[in-house]
Amino acid sequence: SILIIDFGSQVTQLIARRVREAGVYCEIHPFQSAEAAYRRLKPKGVILSGGPASVTEDFSPRAPQLIFDEKLPVFGICYGEQTMAEQLGGKVEAGHHREFGRAFLEVQKPSKLFEGVWEPGSRHQVWMSHGDRVTRLPEGFEVVATSDNAPYAAIADEKRNYYAVQFHPEVVHTPDGAKLIGNFVHNIAGAKSDWTMSAYRQEMIAKIRAQVGKGKVICGLSGGVDSSVAAVLIHEAIGDQLTCVFVDHGLMRQNEAREVVDLFRGHYNIPLVHVDAADLFLGELAGVTDPETKRKTIGRLFIEVFEKEAKAIGGAEFLAQGTLYPDVIESVSFTGGPSVTIKSHHNVGGLPERMNMKLVEPLRELFKDEVRALGRELGLPDSFVGRHPFPGPGLAIRIPGDITREKLDILRQADAIYLDEIRKAGLYDIIWQAFAVLLPVRTVGVMGDGRTYDHVCALRAVTSVDGMTADFYPFDMNFLGRAATRIINEVRGINRVVYDVTSKPPGTIEWE
Numbered sequence: 034s035i036l037i038i039d040f041g042s043q044v045t046q047l048i049a050r051r052v053r054e055a056g057v058y059c060e061i062h063p064f065q066s067a068e069a070a071y072r073r074l075k076p077k078g079v080i081l082s083g084g085p086a087s088v089t090e091d092f093s094p095r096a097p098q099l100i101f102d103e104k105l106p107v108f109g110i111c112y113g114e115q116t117m118a119e120q121l122g123g124k125v126e127a128g129h130h131r132e133f134g135r136a137f138l139e140v141q142k143p144s145k146l147f148e149g150v151w152e153p154g155s156r157h158q159v160w161m162s163h164g165d166r167v168t169r170l171p172e173g174f175e176v177v178a179t180s181d182n183a184p185y186a187a188i189a190d191e192k193r194n195y196y197a198v199q200f201h202p203e204v205v206h207t208p209d210g211a212k213l214i215g216n217f218v219h220n221i222a223g224a225k226s227d228w229t230m231s232a233y234r235q236e237m238i239a240k241i242r243a244q245v246g247k248g249k250v251i252c253g254l255s256g257g258v259d260s261s262v263a264a265v266l267i268h269e270a271i272g273d274q275l276t277c278v279f280v281d282h283g284l285m286r287q288n289e290a291r292e293v294v295d296l297f298r299g300h301y302n303i304p305l306v307h308v309d310a311a312d313l314f315l316g317e318l319a320g321v322t323d324p325e326t327k328r329k330t331i332g333r334l335f336i337e338v339f340e341k342e343a344k345a346i347g348g349a350e351f352l353a354q355g356t357l358y359p360d361v362i363e364s365v366s367f368t369g370g371p372s373v374t375i376k377s378h379h380n381v382g383g384l385p386e387r388m389n390m391k392l393v394e395p396l397r398e399l400f401k402d403e404v405r406a407l408g409r410e411l412g413l414p415d416s417f418v419g420r421h422p423f424p425g426p427g428l429a430i431r432i433p434g435d436i437t438r439e440k441l442d443i444l445r446q447a448d449a450i451y452l453d454e455i456r457k458a459g460l461y462d463i464i465w466q467a468f469a470v471l472l473p474v475r476t477v478g479v480m481g482d483g484r485t486y487d488h489v490c491a492l493r494a495v496t497s498v499d500g501m502t503a504d505f506y507p508f509d510m511n512f513l514g515r516a517a518t519r520i521i522n523e524v525r526g527i528n529r530v531v532y533d534v535t536s537k538p539p540g541t542i543e544w545e
């Protein structure tokens with residue numbers, strides 16, 4: 034196995050999934066408890082994550098000295114490189130040239146880390162996100178690759194099996210990064226490939242049974258892939274102890290509520306309670322404009338409705354949710370790690386402090402595409418598994434400003450037309466997520482011979498592998514023109530359409 038020591042990077046879990054993709058079991062532990070984890074796990078190698086701290090500050094986090102004393106193969110990433118350099122006798126300085134986003138790396142020397150991937154003298158795209166940089170190498174190390182702003186972009190002590198990089202090999206914007214991580218876990222640390230999705234399925238089923246015992250579980254279904262996969266998995270584990278509840282908060286897309294009910298009652302035959310709670314949600318959301326207040330309000334109401342339904346079925350002690358890892362990491366700081374809150378995803382950070390049910394979250398360690406793989410492993414149809422993600426708070430976070438039934442109605446129509454055009458163009462499966470946003474801005478237009486003063490609709494489409502980072506989708510202008518014309522012609526209340534060309538980071542996928 035591999036031990037990943039977390040220094041609080043937003044993308045630490047991506048390291049874990051790359052290691053799993055290489056077929057190797059791994060665990061993430063925050064730096065504070067890494068030594069105990071090391072003693073229990075006895076890993077073949079250690080990966081040090083990135084993090085927001087600076088090793089130049091007093092009391093910044095360090096890797097346990099033990100892992101160096103034990104002479105394990107170590108791979109430091111970003112902050113991991115810096116603390117490694119510092120701990121082994123090198124020097125790090127607060128950077129004057131911050132590097133964010135794409136950078137190009139030049140390979141200087143052969144290294145076991147690059148074997149079969151990068152040749153000396155070649156140039157490669159990598160993803161950087163750092164301020165500090167290493168300025169003096171520890172003894173035994175040499176530079177194996179450089180970038181314009183990071184002369185020590187990749188360093189290695191091949192004898193001691195120490196490797197460190199300033200860039201992030203775990204994100205997809207470093208196209209060869211997964212192979213480098215594969216080289217570390219297989220060739221350098223010598224870990225075996227014996228981890229599979231079917232092993233994970235069995236492990237999760239056993240965990241769910243152990244957690245739940247003879248208790249009753251109520252599962253919130255949203256119609257998305259995550260909650261559906263969670264429901265099917267839990268149903269496989271505990272059968273009729275599970276009841277699914279679909280809360281229609283009035284913030285669904287066109288036809289969505291009906292599709293969900295048909296799918297679960299008709300296709301899977303899993304008991305499903307359909308609650309129409311639009312009045313409740315829209316009533317409480319009236320006049321709310323702050324994004325976090327919206328999310329928290331929706332989270333609170335969800336729980337209220339669930340608790341009521343749990344009572345109605347004779348008392349469920351457990352609430353199941355399809356929470357994914359990105360929801361966890363962006364909502365709360367991970368297992369005591371020092372990452373910051375970006376937004377409160379309703380099924381995590383938006384939960385009230387006091388709740389009468391315990392959570393069952395079997396997908397908490399997984400990323401979207403891993404959930405899709407698990408869905409296929411569970412026999413769900415491809416068309417279903419391939420659906421775009423839809424956030425728990427629904428259209429509420431796609432209407433900046435206050436939410437009204439009228440705006441929801443306008444947005445639903447625009448969104449349906451946009452997705453229809455995307456499907457017709459054969460782009461649905463290439464795009465990670467596409468949706469319309471209704472802006473609280475009116476602009477002047479001219480239609481026929483009349484003046485209009487209506488809403489602006491923004492279109493968003495991104496490509497991503499896991500939702501943690503994303504690129505805006507480069508549509509053909511003719512496509513955008515076609516979609517815009519249809520929306521303006523067919524939807525009353527919209528007279529202007531714009532396209533969002535922001536990637537993540539620095540943007541997020543949703544607007545709120």
Ligand code: XMP
Nearest residue numbers: 377378379422423424425426500541542543
């Ligand atoms: P952001 O906007 O944070 O979104 O870049 C990343 C992914 O997460 C989805 N998302 C949510 N999913 N509950 C969810 O279940 C939420 O509260 C929530 N907020 C965002 C978003 O649609 C994207 O796929």
